[in-house]
Amino acid sequence: MKKMKAVYQSRTLRLVGGVTMAVMLAACTQNGGGTNTTSKEAVDGGNSTPPASAIEYDPARTGGLELPLSAEPITYSFFIAERADAAVSSDWPIFRAMAERTGVDIRFEPAPGAGFEEKRMLLLATQSVTDFFGSLTGSLARQYGPDGVFLDLKPYMDEGLMPNIKAWYEKYPDATVVSTAADGGIYSVPTFSEENYISFSWMARGDVMDELGIEQPGNTDEFYDMLKQMKAAYPDAYPFLPISTAPIGRIGLYRDFAQMFTGIDGMLGYDREADEYRFAAEDARFVDMLTYLHRLYEEGLMDPEFALLQSNQFDERMLSGKSLVTHHFKGRVSQFNSKARQADASTDYRLVPMAPFAAEGVKPFQFIKPVVFDAQSIALAADVKQPEIAVQFLDYLYSDEGTDYTNYGIAGKNYEVNGGEVRYLEEEPDLLVPNLRKEGVLYDSIRMAAFDKSRQARVLSPEDAAIDELQQPYIVDSVPLMVATEEEAELEKERLANLTKHLEQKLTEFVMGKTAINDESISQFVREANQLGAAELVEMYNTQLERAGE
Amino acid sequence: MKIKTSMASRVFDAFNVTLMLILAAVMLYPIVYVASASISNVGLVVNGTVKLWPRDLTFIAYERVFADPFIWLSYGNTIRYTVIQTAATLLVTSMMAYPLAKRRLLGRRTILLFAAATMLFNGGLIPTFLVVKQLGLIDTIWAVIVPTLINTWYLFIMRTFFEQLPEELEEAARIDGCGVMGTLLRIVMPLSKPVLMTIGLFTAVTQWNSFFDALIYLNQKELYPLQIHLRNIVIAGTAAAQSQGSAGDDEIMLLETVKYSTIMVAALPILCVYPFIQKYFVQGTMIGGIKG
Numbered sequence: 001m002k003k004m005k006a007v008y009q010s011r012t013l014r015l016v017g018g019v020t021m022a023v024m025l026a027a028c029t030q031n032g033g034g035t036n037t038t039s040k041e042a043v044d045g046g047n048s049t050p051p052a053s054a055i056e057y058d059p060a061r062t063g064g065l066e067l068p069l070s071a072e073p074i075t076y077s078f079f080i081a082e083r084a085d086a087a088v089s090s091d092w093p094i095f096r097a098m099a100e101r102t103g104v105d106i107r108f109e110p111a112p113g114a115g116f117e118e119k120r121m122l123l124l125a126t127q128s129v130t131d132f133f134g135s136l137t138g139s140l141a142r143q144y145g146p147d148g149v150f151l152d153l154k155p156y157m158d159e160g161l162m163p164n165i166k167a168w169y170e171k172y173p174d175a176t177v178v179s180t181a182a183d184g185g186i187y188s189v190p191t192f193s194e195e196n197y198i199s200f201s202w203m204a205r206g207d208v209m210d211e212l213g214i215e216q217p218g219n220t221d222e223f224y225d226m227l228k229q230m231k232a233a234y235p236d237a238y239p240f241l242p243i244s245t246a247p248i249g250r251i252g253l254y255r256d257f258a259q260m261f262t263g264i265d266g267m268l269g270y271d272r273e274a275d276e277y278r279f280a281a282e283d284a285r286f287v288d289m290l291t292y293l294h295r296l297y298e299e300g301l302m303d304p305e306f307a308l309l310q311s312n313q314f315d316e317r318m319l320s321g322k323s324l325v326t327h328h329f330k331g332r333v334s335q336f337n338s339k340a341r342q343a344d345a346s347t348d349y350r351l352v353p354m355a356p357f358a359a360e361g362v363k364p365f366q367f368i369k370p371v372v373f374d375a376q377s378i379a380l381a382a383d384v385k386q387p388e389i390a391v392q393f394l395d396y397l398y399s400d401e402g403t404d405y406t407n408y409g410i411a412g413k414n415y416e417v418n419g420g421e422v423r424y425l426e427e428e429p430d431l432l433v434p435n436l437r438k439e440g441v442l443y444d445s446i447r448m449a450a451f452d453k454s455r456q457a458r459v460l461s462p463e464d465a466a467i468d469e470l471q472q473p474y475i476v477d478s479v480p481l482m483v484a485t486e487e488e489a490e491l492e493k494e495r496l497a498n499l500t501k502h503l504e505q506k507l508t509e510f511v512m513g514k515t516a517i518n519d520e521s522i523s524q525f526v527r528e529a530n531q532l533g534a535a536e537l538v539e540m541y542n543t544q545l546e547r548a549g550e
Numbered sequence: 551m552k553i554k555t556s557m558a559s560r561v562f563d564a565f566n567v568t569l570m571l572i573l574a575a576v577m578l579y580p581i582v583y584v585a586s587a588s589i590s591n592v593g594l595v596v597n598g599t600v601k602l603w604p605r606d607l608t609f610i611a612y613e614r615v616f617a618d619p620f621i622w623l624s625y626g627n628t629i630r631y632t633v634i635q636t637a638a639t640l641l642v643t644s645m646m647a648y649p650l651a652k653r654r655l656l657g658r659r660t661i662l663l664f665a666a667a668t669m670l671f672n673g674g675l676i677p678t679f680l681v682v683k684q685l686g687l688i689d690t691i692w693a694v695i696v697p698t699l700i701n702t703w704y705l706f707i708m709r710t711f712f713e714q715l716p717e718e719l720e721e722a723a724r725i726d727g728c729g730v731m732g733t734l735l736r737i738v739m740p741l742s743k744p745v746l747m748t749i750g751l752f753t754a755v756t757q758w759n760s761f762f763d764a765l766i767y768l769n770q771k772e773l774y775p776l777q778i779h780l781r782n783i784v785i786a787g788t789a790a791a792q793s794q795g796s797a798g799d800d801e802i803m804l805l806e807t808v809k810y811s812t813i814m815v816a817a818l819p820i821l822c823v824y825p826f827i828q829k830y831f832v833q834g835t836m837i838g839g840i841k842g
Binding site: 312 | 591592593594596597598599618620675676679680683688761762765766769771774778779781782783806
């Protein structure tokens with residue numbers, strides 16, 4: 001077994017960053033500490049401070065920000081959700097390097113990924129937010145910002161203190177829409193990811209397909225034939241294993257098949273053809289979807305426990321050959337392959353991606369992830385000390401220089417530049433992202449923009465390259481960006497969770513044969529769903545869509 | 551002389567023993583499984599080959615756990631919180647329970663009612679948080695100790711236990727020149743070992759396992775107890791965690807067996823405490839409980 005590289009760097013590591021930046025750093029003895037102070041206190045971290053003139057920078061790469069941002073070292077607290085696979089550390093080399101460049105030190109206050117939502121709500125409700133408040137959704141910022149929890153960034157943007165963020169906003173006007181609160185203030189800044197990013201992929205066991213001579217399915221009927229052939233060859237297997245039964249959202253059995261049979265993005269979602277939101281059960285083709293899924297279940301082509309699976313059972317079935325096909329995060333293809341090799345180095349196990357497919361007469365497509373990602377926004381506390389410096393450091397995280405740190409890491413250590421091309425130094429593709437993340441690179445809520453940098457610097461495994469290539473012809477723009485008013489958000493909160501649960505349960509009863517599939521039962525299903533708010537929600541989404549169009 | 555046992559009695563015994571063995575197996579299986587999985591090849595654990603005994607022995611999961619500096623830090627924190635809380639709880643609870651066990655105490659009923667009220671009502675999360683914040687306890691060890699210092703239920707168990715102690719012993723102590731504090735510390739407390747052990751163990755286990763107070767009251771990672779770390783690792787990768795990982799595309803990538811090794815590391819010490827306290831255990835809860 002390959003032994004993982006030691007991941008923790010010396011805690012006192014000082015790294016001088018920036019081959020690409022062609023910078024020279026004056027020796028400065030900044031004290032990286034500040035860990036024993038309370039959140040709102042200004043911290044005088046250094047014994048000596050770097051004189052302003054000592055730092056050379058390229059205004060083009062800082063977007064015009066003048067470095068250092070602060071002549072006196074200053075420390076800000078930063079709330080962030082901690083990933084279980086990569087512990088947050090205030091001593092991360094990239095933050096040491098950024099501190100040397102900007103004079104701004106960050107002290108993280110991480111909340112564990114499991115439980116951070118509770119903590120976030122408590123901090124918001126008691127107005128105890130940290131200076132920098134990450135892992136925030138745009139809707140929470142819009143809600144709590146006007147109450148005086150967060151700093152209104154708009155005046156600073158207008159003043160020209162945030163040139164980089166302003167440029168991102170100009171490039172992607174959606175950002176203004178998602179971050180402007182009811183009072184006209186901008187209290188948070190979203191993440192700007194990358195264009196044409198695909199999250200999911202169908203995947204199947206390539207070794208089994210080759211063995212049985214199965215081609216990639218072009219539509220749902222061919223998919224059925226494929227499963228049928230697999231079942232014939234492996235009678236103990238249940239070839240198709242769905243990731244979940246979610247009817248609404250980004251992925252899930254009912255969501256996926258609603259799209260494949262009706263063209264609607266989920267049981268209740270956006271219909272691209274009609275350019276409106278619709279309830280899939282009211283579509284004439286809904287009955288085909290139910291019949292199809294029922295058939296998969298009846299004939300043992302789909303795992304009979306599809307509605308009850310835990311994630312570890314899911315992994316077990318995919319790896320042990322009990323299941324052969326699924327629709328999942330695209331990264332799973334290489335993950336499963338490497339896990340299978342770990343268990344048995346000589347295995348034939350080979351998961352391959354499949355192109356999207358749909359029912360006859362429905363165009364298969366794959367949504368791309370929106371560039372403006374407001375579920376991962378960042379805000380500043382209303383009472384942050386020295387707000388001019390804080391907003392500039394926030395802006396720095398969106399600058400060319402700042403996103404080099406958050407996407408690439410430290411030059412010479414994590415990456416190198418050859419003839420203008422950036423390449424990561426980690427050679428093991430499976431370890432690249434986990435290892436970078438342990439140093440704060442590619443970390444959610446820290447990497448705020450320019451995600452495409454990391455894609456370009458990365459050597460894709462053949463499997464991963466194949467996924468993108470396969471999907472390119474099918475990608476369509478993401479669902480139009482919409483913003484809910486406070487009442488609408490309230491309505492959604494009240495209705496959506498219950499409705500989703502109800503749909504999930506009733507659809508499962510159809511699929512498992514507990515409810516017969518006929519006109520009467522379907523119209524009853526529609527009636528019940530509408531009583532629970534399906535129609536109301538569709539109407540609300542369409543109002544939002546109309547507003548967004550204006 | 552051999553006592554003849556009836557057939558029915560022997561059948562009953564056999565049935566009893568079988569049932570207990572099955573129960574013991576049910577209890578033991580998860581522990582054995584976690585222990586085995588933690589030292590097995592991760593691939594074999596994930597694809598379900600490991601059922602009971604370890605396969606393809608490897609200690610990489612433990613290497614990972616021990617390579618994390620925070621595990622030791624949080625371990626130390628947990629031990630610190632547990633020891634301090636247990637000692638403080640025993641002291642403070644007995645100091646309150648002892649006078650309440652005396653019938654001549656003025657306003658005894660009222661005080662008991664006030665104490666009992668906290669079993670039914672509490673301030674709620676946000677008001678409690680605000681109180682803790684205004685007392686300046688946030689981000690200190692006291693935030694996880696003071697709010698849960700006295701548990702009314704333990705207080706009642708202890709009071710009932712104290713009521714059983716013969717009054718004459720205390721009178722004898724007083725005649726020999728012992729003050730009130732002295733009577734409590736030198737006579738009553740040593741006689742109350744069972745109840746102290748029981749409540750001490752309850753408190754220690756609760757504190758050892760608690761994470762929510764630490765989650766909300768502590769901001770610095772350096773103060774986090776082990777359970778926060780453990781919970782983060784164990785819950786990661788489950789459906790609940792996936793759906794809330796709003797960035798979405800980045801699944802948590804964690805060696806599955808690290809979950810198991812972390813569980814072992816976190817649970818073993820507290821598990822080891824039980825056998826030593828067992829003998830006081832039944833005695834302590836029963837005496838307090840029945841007459842309470």
